[in-house]
Amino acid sequence: MGRAEERRARQRGGRRAAPRSSSGAPTAGIGSAEGGRAAARRAASRPAGRKGGIRRLFTWRKILGTFFGVCLLGIGAFIVLYLVVDVPEGNADATRQSNVYKYSNGAILARTGEVNREMVDLDRVPKAVQHCFVAAENKSFYTDNGVDLKGTARGLLNTLSGKGAQGGSTITQQYVKNFYLNQDQTVTRKVKELVISLKVDQKMSKDEILAGYINTSYYGRGAYGIQAAAQAYYHVDAKKLSVEQGAYLAALMQAPSQYDWAVASDTGKKLAQQRWNYVLDNMVGQNWLNAAERQAMKFPVPKEPRPAPGQEGQKGYLIALANRQLAQQLMKDQGLTQAQAEQAVDGQGWNITLNIDKKKQAALEKAVTSQLTGKLDPKERKVDGHVQAGAVSVDAKTGHIVALYGGEDYFKHYLSNATRSDYQPASTFKPVILAAALEHDAKTQDGQPIAANTIYDGTSGRQVVDHGTKVGFGPPNEDDRNYGDITVQTAMNKSVNSAFAQMGIDVGMERVMGVAGKLGMDTKGMQAVPAQTLGSMGASPLEMAGIYATFANHGEKVTPTIVKSAEQQGRTVKMSDPIGDQVIGRQAADTVTSVLTGVVDDGTAQKSVRDNPRRNGQQVAGKTGTSDENRSAWFVGYTPNLVTAVGLFGEDLKQNGKHVPLYGTGGEPRVNGGGFPAQIWAEYTFGVMGQISKFDLDTKQGAAVQPSESPSPSESPSESPSESPTTSAPPVSETPSEIPSQSTSSPPPSQSPSQSPSDSPPAREPTDDTTATTDSLLNLNGQ
Incomplete structure (x- = not known):
């Protein structure tokens, strides 16, 4: 009996050792049995252990019962729904209503027509x-x-x-x-x-x-x-x-x-x-x-x-971007697919107010006409029929798109030149390289911090070196011009490809492309290769306006937005704030701005911007760009409040939009960023800028301020020129003959390099910065 009770006690979790004698040895016989019975009684009277309680609470019967109960409830609920929910009347056409689009001041821009369905x-x-x-x-x-x-x-x-x-x-x-x-x-x-x-x-x-x-x-x-x-x-x-x-x-x-x-x-x-x-x-x-x-x-x-009717001129381009950004917001807010979001916008009775300023929009259109299209004659010059212009103007403080130019006419050129990203931004990408260097406190390969007054070798075609090893990349400068040792400031002013190619390797191309993505460039699928220092990727005026607006906004991300508000049948969609997080430090952004003032005052944008009589002392920062074979030309510039990107693109519509050179456009030998694009920019900006303003910069570097340190030499580890730079090839005949001022906004280096930039022997300087990439260089980018 004692053993049986002891086994039962163990099964209840109440096992206890047999009583011991005073000597410590277990008792035997009757005493042992009595001890077992006592232990069993104590185990029976003690509450069950925690483990046993959980087992009683979650038994298989209870779990299965709960599961089948939930299933029955679900089936019952579905049967009720099936009986209650009827097939409604079809409403595919009933919900289709015209969208109304307005300027920022409430004036009607356009109404979409009837739904296109048969x-x-x-x-x-x-x-x-x-x-x-x-x-x-x-x-x-x-x-x-x-x-x-x-x-x-x-x-x-x-x-x-x-x-x-x-x-x-x-x-x-x-x-x-x-x-x-x-x-x-x-x-x-x-x-x-x-x-x-x-x-x-x-x-x-x-x-x-x-x-x-x-x-x-x-x-x-x-x-x-x-x-x-x-x-x-x-x-x-x-x-x-x-x-x-x-x-x-x-x-x-x-x-x-x-x-x-x-x-x-x-x-x-x-x-x-x-x-x-x-x-x-x-x-x-x-x-x-x-x-x-x-x-x-x-x-x-x-x-x-x-x-569709009612979308002539610039209206169609504005409506297309507004619809796209509203659809993107619906995808974000409601979890719609792209197809669902587009269907939820087009012809759904929206009342959409744009950020477009009616006066600025008219001024931008007028500037393109007076400075470009009014000078083109396709009958006299075939190339004039291949010119496409695109522009986006953004308020840097709010991120609002206040004006946009998508092309000659939405009926004649459906693809918006303001948002297309199939042309190279060329040298307008160089400020991104400098921003990456400043953001990451990068140094040259001889240990010098990269700053506005750092010295680089500007020899045309100079092979880029990565810690003593040539990387197989040596881009020529425009017209194959040699500059010798020059500061970063001067390299930006003159848009020296060889200097920025080396800087890209010094910083690290992964870092450069990372900063480009943070600033707003769509870098998905782009390779971080040296050729990207030439701006050989694709980018749109919309993207470039956002990047430069982020510079103007002291490094806080600006995502240009065209939709001010969108309402539909009493509900309002709140658009995301165009002003985002700090994506690069203020000093880095402000230093880039400071350096870019030198491009206007002492570089490739002098004639069109610096000397414009309508400037009236307005401080301006900006950058020109001219791509390989003159297929595109750019000027992206800004005042403290207004950022505008202007691009010209060579496109042969009779050859399915083939990219073609712009040589000879408007009777000019070559289209440079400092030409038509900068002229459009200046005509528009100086006409709408209002009160004169100055940049509020947190930096001691660049053309806008006096640098605090003397330039530091940064010759390449293995290829420092020892002789006076020479021009290895004469300037091409297409280059305009204007000679910019040879002054530089940065002070002369305290340690004299082998040749002062101002002593360069060419008879004339280029007026812009053609990115002369060869097919082999473009192949590095997979293009």
Whole structure:
């Protein structure tokens, strides 16, 4: 009995040692049994241990019971919802209303027209084209029950947790959103979408659902439905679409504006082609397309767009950017996909007020006309027909886009030159290199801090050295001009490629591109290679205006914003603050500004800006840029309050927008940043700037202030010139003959380099800074 009770006590968690005798040895016999019984009684009277309590609380029966109870409740709730929620009346057209766009002062800029839609029966769409949409969006469409339970559950969870945009819905669900509901990302809408999709799948045939889907979807270019899309992109009726064209239209639905060939960036075009290939490959996998036919197919480049009425002149460019930025805000706030956000903006009854100042907008348009387009004669000079101008003007304190020039006319040139990023910014990128050096307290390879008065070797074609090793990169200066040893200030003034190429290696190209990204350049996919010091990547006037506005704003990030407010049926969308965090230190930003005043007063922008009679003592900072083979020319300049980027681009529209040189434009041998772009900038800025202002700079470096230290020599580790610099090649005949002032705003070096910059022998100095990259140099950037 004693042993049995002891075992039971152990099972209850109350095991205790047998009583011991006074000598410490365990007792035996009856005493041992009595001790066991006592231990058992004590164990029985003691409360159960914690472990035993948890086991009793979470038994398998209770867990399974709870699980099945929740499932039953869920099923019951869904049955109730299924019975209660009816299929509503379709509202695809009822919710379409014109958007109203206003200037910042409330004056009407434009009203969008009626919705571009024409419903067509499915039998008017080729069967192969129908399959394109199924292959793109929902391969199981013909066999599923209209819903994707996993995708819907994932979407519900992400909506509840505040995560981003969700795709993956079936064609039936997307049709329900388009025709019966809306694009809102709420739990209520998602649950309704699920229930209605199940009912629609039961009541309608698959062909009816597919017809509704392709007739209510948004394709970009203001086109709703496949008939409008076929006309907008290929100028044909839907019944005449080829499989290749149908696959492109199906691909568009993922991101209409990003994949629109007429306005897509290089990245956007690659993504569009990848999506097009995905659609066709899926069709082969579903046995809807022969593999041999698939291999023979070529990408069908869409036709030029036909803008909607009421968007002539600059209006279309302003509206396009406003729609894009509002859609981006909706994606951020509501977790919409890009396609959903674009559809939620276009023709949805928005009242949108822009930051565009009506007077400044008129002044910018007038400046382009008087300083550029009014001087062009395409009949006399073929090149004059290839000139495209783009400009963006930003209030540096608020980040508001106050004026924008997208091209001659939205009806004539659909792609906005203000936002396109397919041309090199050239030497306007050099201030970013200096900013990276200052931000990271970088030093030359002989240990000298990089500052405005640091000495670099300005010999044209000088091979860049990385701690004694040549990196295989030696860019020529404009006209192959040698400068010898010069300060960073002078190198910026004269835009000396060789000096900044070495500086990029000294700082580290990863750091340079990192700072470029922080300042606002889209560096995704860019290689951090030495060729980038020449500004050989792509950038838009909008990006460059944001970068320079961040300099003007003492290093606080400025994201240029065109939308002031957006209202729709009583609700207001709050746009993100254009002024962001401190992305580079104030001293670094202010030093860049100080140095850039030298470009205006003693460098490549003298004639157009420094000597302009309308300047009236206004302090100005800025930088010129002229790209390889004169395909683009830039001036990005700013006063303390107003930043404006102006770009000129050579584009042959008859050759599908091919980049072409600008030599001979307007009768000038070569288009430099200090020419037409700087002239447009000066005419506009000095006409609208108002009261004269000065930069408030927290720096002791650069042309705007007296440097506190003498220049420090920074000759290359292995290639310091020992003789007077010479011009290894005569200036090219295209170079204008004006001779800028040879004075420099930085003091002479206290330790005399081998040759003073002012003693350079060429008979004349270049008026700008052509980035003379060769094909091999561009290949370093993958271009």
